[in-house]
Amino acid sequence: MKTRLLIEITLSLLSARMRQTVVAAVGVTFGITMFITLLSFMNGLNNLLDGLITNRTPHIRIFRDIAPAKNQPVNLSETYGNTYNFIQSVRASNGRQEVYNANKIISLLREDNRVLGVSEKVATQVFFNTGTLDITGFMNGIDIEAEMKFYRFSDYVTAGNPMDLKYTRNSIILGKPLADKLLAKIGDVVQVTTAQGERFPLKVVGYYQSGLSDFDKTQSFANVATVQTILGKPASYITDIEVKLRDINTAPLLSKEFARQFDTDTEDIQTANAQFETGTSVRNIISYAVGITLLIVAGFGIYNILNMMIFEKMDTIAILKATGFAGADVKKIFMLISLGIGIAGCIAGLLLGNILSHIIDHLPFETAALPTVKTFPVDFNPLYYIIAVAFSLITTYFAGWFPARKASRVDPVVIIRGK
Amino acid sequence: MESIILQAKDISKSFRDPVLMPVLHHISFEIKKGEFTSIIGKSGCGKSTLLYVLSTMDTDYTGELYIGGQLMTGKSDKALAHIRNEKIGFVFQFHYLLNEFSVLKNVMLPALRLNKYTEKEITEKAMRWLENLGIEDLAHKKANQVSGGQKQRVAIARALINDPAIIMGDEPTGNLDKKNSRIVFDTFQQLSEEFNQTLLIVTHDTDFASSTKRIIEMEDGRVISH
Structure with missing residues (x-):
């Protein structure tokens, strides 16, 4: 009941600022989409290039x-085997x-x-x-x-x-x-x-x-x-x-x-083939860095929008507090808003990322050097989806945490008397 | 029947910004169950400040505050929020309804927060209060679609939903025309007489005050008569 009430209030606040909510969620969606697409594509290429070597090289x-x-x-002779022998001009036999x-x-x-x-x-x-x-x-x-x-x-x-x-x-x-x-x-x-x-x-x-x-x-x-x-x-x-x-x-x-x-x-x-491992790991680092940057930027978007929402909803926060909602409840509401935006954006991002990966997977890619490859290689590894979800939850959590803390500290007396 | 609902013991408060300025001086009084009390005084005499101290929202004061015999001073934010939720109903000058919700939901919110009754019981109770206040037909309108006088009655219904020990009002008629002021006052009067509801209302409207059972008069941060 308690949680349901918090969720109900959260949804009302979200729907009251629908457009901003959608913009924030689209930020997350974009981040997740690009993260998944980038990693799937990059790793598909990596696997293809590594496969050139590893597939046909014996272990x-x-x-x-x-x-x-x-x-x-x-050195094998009994007489001189235990002495230190200097041999010059050694050649392969x-x-x-x-x-x-x-x-x-x-x-x-x-x-x-x-x-x-x-x-x-x-x-x-x-x-x-x-x-x-x-x-x-x-x-x-x-x-x-x-x-x-x-x-x-x-x-x-x-x-x-x-x-x-x-x-x-x-x-x-x-x-x-x-x-x-x-x-x-x-x-x-x-x-x-x-x-x-x-x-x-x-x-x-x-x-x-x-x-x-x-x-x-x-x-x-x-x-x-x-x-x-x-x-x-x-x-x-x-x-x-x-x-x-x-x-x-x-x-x-x-x-x-x-x-x-x-x-x-x-x-x-x-x-x-040591050089191939090096190339793979460098490409991996670059694609993770770009993907995570996108998610952090999306996190800043959520942060901004929540901050704005708190300024607009000062009255609401004050009245909630006056009628018996504790600071912790207000904090929960704004955390829920942030996580709600994050999760909605994340789900859309997972879907779009998967669709975009499939599109890339079907784009023709023909090169004389790779006779068996007809389309761009994409690696559909569930790991990237798991990482994307984890990162989006972490960034939205922190993006929500600071504004939520601010909201929880709003002094209702200042707001109510300030009119 | 004459139990003490609210007791202020030697309450003082100073504003610190920009310079130390005392606003409340050693205020002590008590309010008994069923009393309809008004606090009057000139602008800046500290009557609103006193009300917010009594409401537990302002915790920056010295002295002791008891509500229902319980010491409020020094309690945590969470505990105070719970007490406000259960024991105190508020009516403000500006109506402060949540525009995102319907009138009915606004009334129900504090009870949903208290979580003592089922949602069905709360809905019935809220409808009963809306009927008592003659605004049951507004129940499903959005809070921002009703007029000022109606909003104030919705706020009163919200204040009543948890059967509070005391209702506090900060200039509840200050922003209303004469007709609506009358309706709000009559509502308070009715609550006091029919339901033996304890009320503490800050006002600068002397007509309003003179009709209440008890008047606390303040001047320069001191209670001069009660």
């Missing part, structure tokens, strides 16, 4: 780096590039329940021959089924069927810009020369386009067995083992563990 890559031996032979015991490692990793998927890869440098020209490029022997399953390989194949790599002997998928250079259409045969001078004809079955043009200019993909054949290596020759984990955040830790366990080199995704 951990196991390989053998070209590096000088960590334990030089002299002419070691093999394949991962030792690759098949054993792969079967061990497949049994590890922290690991989502494992795929092997043979990477090598080749020359693509067109007329009298040799174009330098890379050829990746991949396990096409695993790539499609774990790294969305098919998203980036813009023409042709990626599964043809498996079903067609001696086939190749070329990066789109590379194919353009070679004037190779699907179904054509391109000549590939290895560093050792062996020359092979391979049939083009598709184009690959990642969104990073420089990368696409040099890349090509073939079956693992095809690349092993070209290189004249046995089936155990694997240069990279790519691991996808269940939890990406465990990558740095597991990476070290695998390096120790398999006595080889590893690299985790966070180390390989």
Whole structure:
């Protein structure tokens, strides 16, 4: 009953100044709308750009780096092992590039329940021959089924069927810009020369386009067995083992563990792509800052309007106090006014923000760099809506608190006698 | 029957702004149940100031104030608001109805605040008072759509809604023409006689005052006769 009475008085005061109330609420609505739209859009873009890297980068890559031996032979000898040895002109040795015991490692990793998927890869440098020209490029022997399953390989194949790599002997998928250079259409045969001078004809079955043009200019993909054949290596020759984990955040830790366990080199995704995390967090900070500024400005709007309302409603406040409403009751009424404006504006803002996000989500956005993206990316994360609601309630609470306190301190005697 | 409703003991008050200026000097008197009292005096003699001290709205004074035997001096804002709500009805010179509400709602507000009866009972009671004062047909009009004399009667109905121990009026006829002044006075008279209602009215209208049972006369912040 008591609360109902306060709400009734609040609504009467609000409806008496309908236009100002609406203006104040629209301020909040605008703030919330822009906050949600901005964050959804910004994070949609962030996820898209990060996805360019994270979707097709293994969480951990196991390989053998070209590096000088960590334990030089002299340190291993019984005679000199305990002395301090100065070795000059250390060079990387002419070691093999394949991962030792690759098949054993792969079967061990497949049994590890922290690991989502494992795929092997043979990477090598080749020359693509067109007329009298040799174009330098890379050829990746991949396990096409695993790539499609774990790294969305098919998203980036813009023409042709990626599964043809498996079903067609001696086939190749070329990066789109590379194919353009070679004037190779699907179904054509391109000549590939290895560093050792062996020359092979391979049939083009598709184009690959990642969104990073420089990368696409040099890349090509073939079956693992095809690349092993070209290189004249046995089936155990694997240069990279790519691991996808269940939890990406465990990558740095597991990476070290695998390096120790398999006595080889590893690299985790966070180390390989640190710059993307930086970019993401900076963009996030900017969009939160802008969004919160909008809400604070809306808070000032409410503050102003409440202050004005208190000046206009001095008589009402005085009479309420004279007839038995305590200062605390008056304060509650004005807090309710502020929160009422805030909540009404907030609900409208949530709806409008969602609608605007959907509109952006349907705007066409076509770029050669991102073949799979047709419209602007928007991230519909409920978290942004929760943050927006929390912030609007906090700002309207404080915007209401100061005028409400002022109203609660109005001295009825001064008002009533002042006439 | 002769119980004391209101008692002022040695009440003094000074305005501090711009210089210390005493306005009330050691005022002591009491008002018994059912008395219809008026306070008269020249402009600036402190009669309104005294009324607001007695009303508990002004707490900046020395001395002691008792309402219904309870000490008011030194009580919290909240406790005083509750006492005003329950025990005191106000009628001001300017009618001070809430324009956002209907006449009926204006009358009901203090009772809704008190929250002692259900809304239905309060509505019935408010309608009864409006009928008694002859303005029941105004009940559903907005407060700003009724005339000055009518507003003052609405204010009286509002003052009565919680069956207060005392009704206080600050120049309730000061802003009304003769005819309406008469109606308001007759209303007070009727309340005093029919309902044994205690009334304390500040006025500078000597005609009004001379018709009341008791007159407290003030001059320069002192009670000179009561």
